[in-house]
Each structure stands twice: as structure tokens, then as C-alpha cells.
Amino acid sequence: MSVMSRSENARSLGLWDRDHEGHDVIGTRTFGFWLYMLTDAMVYAALFATFGVLSHVVNLAGGPSPAAVVHPVYAYGETVALFVSVLAYGGAMVALKAGNKAALIGALGAAMVAGGVFLGLAYSDIERLFHAGIVPQASGYLSIFFGLILYHALHILVGMVWMLVMIVQVMTRGFTSNVVYRLINLRLFWHFQAVIWVFVFTFVYLQGTVL
Amino acid sequence: MVIGQTVKKWLRFTYGIPMLFLNGCAHSGLLLLEPRGLLSDTAVHYFTLDVGIMLLIIVPTALLAIWAMWRYRRGGRGAYRPDWSHSGRIELVVWGIPLVTVAVLSYLSIKAIYELNPYNPTILARTHKAAGRPLRVDVIATDWRWLFIYPRQHIASVNELVVPVHRPIRFRLTSTSVVNDFLIPQLVGMIDVMPGMRVKEAMVVNKPGHYLGFSADYSGAGLSWMHFDTHAVSVAQFRRFVAAARSSGRGLTDTGFNRFARPFIAVGGARQVFGRVQQGLFGHVVREVMRGKVWRTPMDMTENMVRYMKQQRAEQNAGEY
Amino acid sequence: MGRLSLRQIPYQNPILVGTFVFALILGAAIVGLVTYHKRWGVLWREWLTTVDHKKIGVMYCLIGLVMLFRGFIDALMIRTQQAIAVGPHSPGYLGALHGYLTPFHAGQIFTAHGLIMVVFAATPLLVGLMNIIVPLQIGARDMAYPYLNALGLWLTAAGAALVMVSLFIGNFAHGGWYGFVPYFELPYSPGVGVDYWLWAFQLSVLGTTLGSINLIATIVKMRAPGMTWMRMPIFTWASLSANLIALTTFPVLMVCLALLASDRYFGTHFYTAGMGGNLMLYNDLFWVWGHPEVYFLILPAFGMMSEIVPTFSEKTLFGYATMVIASFAIGGVSWGVWLHHFFTMAAAPSVNSFYSVTTMLVGIPTGVKVFNWIFTMYRGRVRFELPMMWAVLSLFLLLVGGLTGMMNAFATNDYMWHNGVFVVAHFHLMVLLIAASIFGSVEYWFPKVFGFKLEARWGKAFFWCIVLGTGWVFIPMFLLGFAGMTRRLDYIPYTQWGPYLRVMLVGMGFYILAVAFFFMHLYVSLRDRAKNRVGADAWGTSRSLEWMTHSPVPAYNFAFVPQVHARDEWAWRKEQGVADLKSGPYRDIHMPGNTGVPFVLGALALALAFALTWRIWWLSGLALALCVAVVIVRAFAEDTDTVISAQDVERAERRYHDGEVVPMEEPMGRPTPRPAT
């Protein structure tokens, strides 16, 4: 067989995908981000497991009990703030679908502000506790209590910085595929923090008040 | 279980082989395989069964591998069948054999775990119904010594455990600082000794003698010297030991223990007996540690051990705790 | 400067000074060579800033090899110490009471040894090989996230560098590679050693987690058309299951270590004995990662064996589907067995029973794999070339290691020797199995990456020395296990253990020889590379996709993305007589462009970790702020791709086709257009 006819043969068999255009960027990126969120979920799972282990009576080390630590009003306010923020982010995604830059930027801004309210509430709650001498160093239970809520608050902070970056990018770039996939990933990130907050609220705050 | 027995006999024989190679004399130093206590005996019994059953699978598998490699080597006699890559029957066998083996081993393992449960070894209950009241020993691991307290006798001994043979011993164990692991290879398996907690262990010695004990879990610079002697003696000898300890005159109080528990590397041994031990010392230590009591390791003690040890020796000789 | 001062340089210790001088000379030699040959530019452009998965893989392997050497020296030092320091009358040197290492120094060595071997030798080697091979096996041009890939590499490198730095500045942790609480808490480990350990570990965790995301996404998203799940090469399957394990468990380790760090830095009480901490929690969190981790290491090794055995048996893998199922069964079960690492913690018998049984369950799929390899050789035509020799060694090591693993799994056995050297011998056989598979696959895939085979004579000498050394060292170690010897001793209190330890030290001689032969192996192979050039299909009987493209692999991997028709696509094409690579007009190929950002981030991470270790707060803050800034700035880089033009592709392909030797200066055959002479 000559080289020519061989490659003819190859062509008829479809040995090479000549129309290959590369892979779908947004799909690949968001898939990876889902995987990343899974790792974050595992981090939270480990933290919640730790919380479960460290919330027995011995873990209070004679210090304040959960009921003395958690403040339902703060937790309630934080919940409202975070859900408003998520709702606003939902609005941003609607604006993205509509291709409306201004609305998207406005919605992102609103989500940021609500996130800021969440952080502010969290800050004053923690401030209150610290003043009362309720600090992470006081007992195993308090260590994980603060560990858990601070780790979650850190996520909120990161999410807000990310939103700021996205506002700038939307303003300067418009809806490039990079910007779009980042907005989609940020949505996942932000919703996930709300979901985690539901768990924090249930296990740390609600359960705390009854224990 | 007939097969089990045969396997066991056969294996008892085989593990003599390495001993012959290495020493050619009766005492091979393979301490784990020369049990002298009820629990260690039981453990070795199950060990033998386990290994025997495993070898029944592993040895033929290894032979099969060698055979296949030899027969089907390039230029070998096996017929080359490049397309053959599946056989339902073989797959069935291939999953079946390990499955059955694991099932059998699991059964044995669970049985053994209950028989040797350190808190309540059923093997002990079965065989020692009438053996009388168990001897209680409270064990406190410090950095890096073992303190054995005989709470009923109000005595204590450091790095030396004296027990009567044939009588069940019940240990309670705790640690002052970090995790240690209590082990007497010929008598009883490992149990983690943890600060702020108490665990239990049981033991019966079958033969009078002298047995080495170790701390197995890494606990710091003094670990390698944290071994202790176990003397299994007759009841009369044990009584004499208790009496001698009582007359030694040294006492150990809760506050004295505070000093005793400071880091101490027991190079060259650290035997000591206390004739008067404060009641409830064990519980006191557990509670103190739970409350956050810590015996710190000095920053650079391990870097200049020799100097440190001279100093600690002087302190130790300075008087009672 | 936090705790850092000149006093922390251990200049009084002759061993460390010697090491330092050695490192200095080596470093100077490397810098000198690079400068002399004017390669700084090439180094930066082609390596440090690359996002090419093959080059990244090669660099992972280099890190792994360097750290393997370091870990080996540690091992040698431990063996020497244990052979000397036997009994109260044994001599002491260099300020040690017995032997030549103080407990403090000995502790650092075995800790570093363990951590390095698991995290900075085996893991980078495996990740490197997966990095190189998986995209090729699935017909992709690169990983899903090339930039992330480079970031993973440089974080791992930063971790490894931090361990090395601890040799010369301060000291390392001295309590065992997996850490102990409360021993690793501040009151009992007041020095910086544990902090080095913490941050080095944490960096590698981060790197490996990112790597696992990348590999999974690559396998899921980047397969060539026609490559259905059940046509995927078995090594790719193994990599997938391994990385799923990594993805789900490394975050747990991250938490485990972070909580310990919090205890040490903020005085919290996660793992303290008192104040409401729970020290057993550490063990749980650690081994929830730790056990799956060992399968993260061994599954790729199994995958490698599953590639090598069919190639050299000239036959399809027996029971492909079974192999896949077994890999995932192992991965799944490995999640539920961690408690077997502390059977002796006085858990209820029901708990120990449960974990004993689940642990044994792992043995089933593992056993199945052994049988499948045997039945792959059965009715085959087995050639014992070097890769196959390593694979066979792996198989036998697996038999013994599996036997001893099953012995550990039987909880009451474990009571006898849990913290003893029997366990040490068990997992060393397992890890040596992994090492053997790695060496086998380096032999196997080296020609693919570099275009020439490694020579066989020194390679065989190397192999046999490893075999002899392994037997010579580990048979006595098993016996010592039965003798009741415990782990991590720097002084041997029971003199009956002495003879075994001296025998083992002699055995280390074979390993030393092996290392020497390994270097000879590399040197001679490099020297004689012209003789050992190979084409695309280096071994002639390979079966999977990576053997379809040129050796060394061009930057774009495949000039055209292959269409996949069969499980063993390359074998299928050879059978159909359609093995020709050249066809049709070439096209532009989009490739990710090089970037220095991951390297910079790695360097910043190193600075951050170092600053945290020494509690230099201003530097920690600065490094962290810079990291964040770099990430944000990078987010604004829009045009990160490059295009390899159709002409370049054509030129490169022609060179391969004309049998031109692609020179080492273009290590991966990157088609740099050169002026006609």
C-alpha cells in the first residue's frame, strides 16, 4: 500500500477528528468548579463532624454552654441578609440572560451590600461574645463554634471580593466567555454558602438554643 | 475447626524455621510468638489461624503466577491466544475465592475481638470464673516513666510491674501528657494510654517469669527508655513485694505527683517504690488533665540530653514526692 | 523577624553542616552549568513558565526523584542509628548517648523520612506520571486547566522546598510523619519543627487537591471523540478513581491540619487533652484521609501494572470491566476503614469488628486484580523487559504486602504489633510496590516522553539490587515485628533485636548500590541516547492511544485529534493496518500560553509558609496580600492562549516523519521555527 492510499483508507474510516474545535470552555470550567465546591463541601463536612464531636458537655470545659453563646436574633438577621444577597444574585443571573449589563451590575452591587450586612452582623455578634469573655480559647466547644462561623464568614468575604472583581470585569469587558463562566461559578459559590448557612443555622444556632 | 487445628499445628512447626536459622536455640527472641499469658495465647491462636488460611490462598496464587509466567513466556510452551481476555467462569472463581476467604476471616476476627476485648475479655470470663478477685493495677504514663499503682495495697512502683501468676489483673490506664501505648509482648497486646481519659486492659500470666514491657506510641525524647520489667511471681512472693514496698517509707501524694510527672528520661532505669500512695491518685490525675493541667516539655531539653539528665537525677535523689 | 534569629542555624551539628556544604556545592554546580550553557532563558521560558502537561509532569517527577533521594538518606541514617545504639553499653558519638543521633535529631529524621516519602516523593512521581500519560491516553491536547496544573506543581514544589529549608534553618518535626496529638501541641513540641511540618504538608495538600480536580475534569471532559467510558485505557480509569479519592479526602486532611495549626497559633482546644478538646478527633480526621491516601497512591500503581502487563504479554488485559469495578470498589471501601489505624484505642468491640471486616473487604478487589494480571499473562507471550520485570516485582510485593495487610486487618493481631515494626514492614512493602510500579512505568513511558529508551544493563543491575535489598532488609524487619519491636526507637533497649538490625544495615548496602546503579542507568542512557532512539510505538506491542503519536511527544500531542474505535485503539489500528499517522491538511492548533503566574504564586506560598513557621507576621501578611493581588490581576489577563500555526505543525510533523532526531534542547519537540542554515 502506498502512503497515499493508506491515508485515504484512514480518512474513510474516520481515524482523525478533523473538525475538532476544542472543548466547550464554559462547560469545562463550570464542571471543574463543581469539583472544587465538592472539596469545599468536604471541608465543611469535616468541620461539622468536628462540631458534632466537640459539643458534648465535657467539651464545654466548665465554660459557657451553647445556649449562653448563640444569639438567635443575630443569627436570624444574618440569615435574612444572606438570603437577600442570594436573591439579588439570582437577579444578576436573570440580567445576564437578558444581556443587561446595567441591571447585572446593580444586582451584583445589591448582593454585595447584603453580604456586607451579613458580615457586619457577624462581626458585632462576635464582638459581643468576645466582650463577654467568650473566646475560642475557652473550651473545645467554643473553638469549633468560632472556627465554623469564621470559616463561613471568610467565604462571604471572598465572595464579596469576587463580586467586586466581576463588577469591574463586566464594566470593562462585557460578556466575554471568561466573564460569563466566572459569573456562573460565582453563582454556584454564593448559593453554596447560603446552603451551608442553613446547616450552620440549624446545627449551631437552633440546636444551640435548645441545648 | 478440624482443619483449623491441623493448620495450626503445621504452622507452629513452620515458624520454628526462622528461629532455627537465626539462633539455633530455643529462645529466638520472637516474643510475640512465645505467649505466656491467657490473652496473648488467645491472640496467637487466632493469629495462627488467620495466617494459615491466608497462606492457603496466597501460596497457590504465587505458584499460579510463577507457572503462568514460565509457561507463557516468549518461547515457552504455552499456546499464544492474543484475543482471549474474558471468561465468566474464571471471573466467578476470581471473585469467589477472596470473598469466601474474607467471610471466614471476618467471622474469626469478630470472635477474637470479643474474646480479647480489653474492657471485658470474654475469654477471661470463660476460663477464670473461679480465679478469685482480680488484682487491680492503675497505670499512669508520664513523660517518660510508668507508674504502677496498686490501689488496694496503697503502694506504687515505677517502671516495674510485679504481679502474681494465674490471677486476673485489671488495669486502668491514663497518661499525664501525651499518648503512650502499653505493651508487654509476651503477655498482653497494645492499648493506647491517653491523657485525660482512662482505658482498661486485662491480663493473666500463665507462667512465672520476667517479661519486658514497652511504650509503643511515640511520646517524645524519652520513649526509647520507657520500657519496664514485669515480674510474674507466686502469690507468696507477691505478698512479700507488697510488704517490702510498704516498709520502704516513701510516699506519693497528689502534689508530689506534680513533681514526679515532670519530664524525666529514664536512662539506666528508674525503679522506685512508694509505700504510701494517696488514695484516688489515678482519678485525681485524670481530672487534673481534663481541667487543662499540662506538664510542658522544656524547649531545648532534648538538644542537650546529657546535661538535662544529670539535673533530673539530682532532683530525683533529693527526696520523696 | 518573629522567632527567627541567627541562633537557629544549626552550625554546631557536623552532619547538617556537611549536608549544607554538599547542597551548596550542588546548587553552585547547577547554577554554574545553567549559566555556562546560557540556559536561563530556556529554563524560564520552557520550564518554569510552562503549562504543558508533559513538562509539568516531568518536573513533578524530578521533584519526586530528588525527594526520594533525600528520603533515602534519611532511611540510611535511621538504619545506622538503630544498628549502633543497641543496649546500654553501646557507644555514643556526636553528643548522643548512644549511636550518633540524639533523640531530638533522630525524631526529625524519621518524621521527615515518612512525610517526604509519602507526600513529596511517591505523590509527585505518581501525579507527574498521571499528568504526562492521562491526556495522551485519552487523546487530549492538554489538561482541562493547564494554568491550575502549573499552580499545583509549584505549590508542591514550595512544600518540598520548605522541608528542605528546615534542614538548615531551625529544625523539623520530631514525632512521626502523621503527627500525634497532643504531642504536636505547643506544650510538648515548642519548637518550629511542627510548624514546618504543618505548612509543608498543607502546601502539598493544596497542590494535590488542585491536581485531582484537574485530572478528573480532564478525564470527564477532554476525551477524544469515540472514547466512551468503557473504551478508556485502564491507567486512565485507575487515575480517575485515585483522584476521586484525593478529591474527597484531601480536604479533610486540610481541616485536620488547620485545626492543629489553630491550636498551636491561637491557643484553641481542638485536640488538647484538657479544656474540652478531643485528641481522638485528630486521629479520626487524619486517617479519614490517611487510609484513602494509601489507595490514592496504589491505584495508579495498579493502573501502571495493568498497562505494562498486557503490553509485555502481547495480549489484551484480562477482565477489563472487572478491573474497573475493582478499582472503584477499592476506592469506595477505602473510605470506610480508617479506624484500623487505631484498633488499640479501646473502641467498643462492635466498632473494631466493623472496621476489621471492612478492611478485609478491601482485600477482595485487590485479590481480583492479582488474578486478572495472572490471567493476562496466561495464554500470552510474556517478554521480560525491564518494565515487565518491575511489574512482576510489584505483583509479588503485592502478594506479601496484601497478606500482611490482611494480618493487620485482623484486629487482635493488630493489638500485638500495632505500633511495632511489623506494620512498618507491611507498609514499606506496599510503598515499595508503588515505587516498583513507578520505576517500571518510567522505563515504559520514558521513550514516549524523551524519544529514546533507557539502556538495559545498568537498569537490570538496579532492579536486582532493589530486589535483594528489599528481601534483605524487610525479612528481618518482619521477624523483628514478631520479636515485638516497637517503632521509632532511637535507642534499642532490648539487645536481642540487635542482630536483626545489623543484618538490615547490611541489606541497606544493596539499596546504596541500587542508587548508584540508578544514576549510572540514567547517565549511560543519556550518553547513548542516539543508539536507543525509538519511533512512536517504542515497545512494538503497546495498545493504547499514547503510542500513536510521536516520541518525543510534540507540544500539541496529536496533530489531529484521534477518533477512537476500540478499547485498545492503537492495537486495533495496527490490526486494521491503519497505523499511519500522516493525513490531510494541517490546521492551526490553539494551545494555552505560558505564564509565570503559577511560579510566582508558588514562590509567594513558600514565603507565606516560611513566615508563618517563624511567626514573622509582617511577611505573612505581605505574602498573603501579594497572593491575593496576583490572583486578581491574573483574572484580568484575557488573552492567555497561543496558536501553533498550521505551518508550524506541518514543519514539526515533517521533521518527525523524516526521522529527524528531535534534539534535547526541544525536550518535548516543541516546534520552534528555526532559520534555514
Ligand code: HEM
Ligand atoms: C489488602 C490491602 C491492605 C490492608 C488490608 C491493609 C491493612 C492495614 C492496616 C490494618 C493497617 C494498620 C496497622 C496499624 O497501624 O496497626 C495498615 C497500615 C498501613 N498501611 Fe496498609 N493495608 C492494605 C494495603 C495497603 C496499601 C496498598 C498501602 C500503601 C500504598 C498501605 C499502606 C499502609 C500504611 C502507610 C500504613 C501505616 C501507616 C503508619 O502507621 O505510619 N496499606 N494497613
Ligand SMILES: [Cu+2]
Ligand atoms: Cu489503612
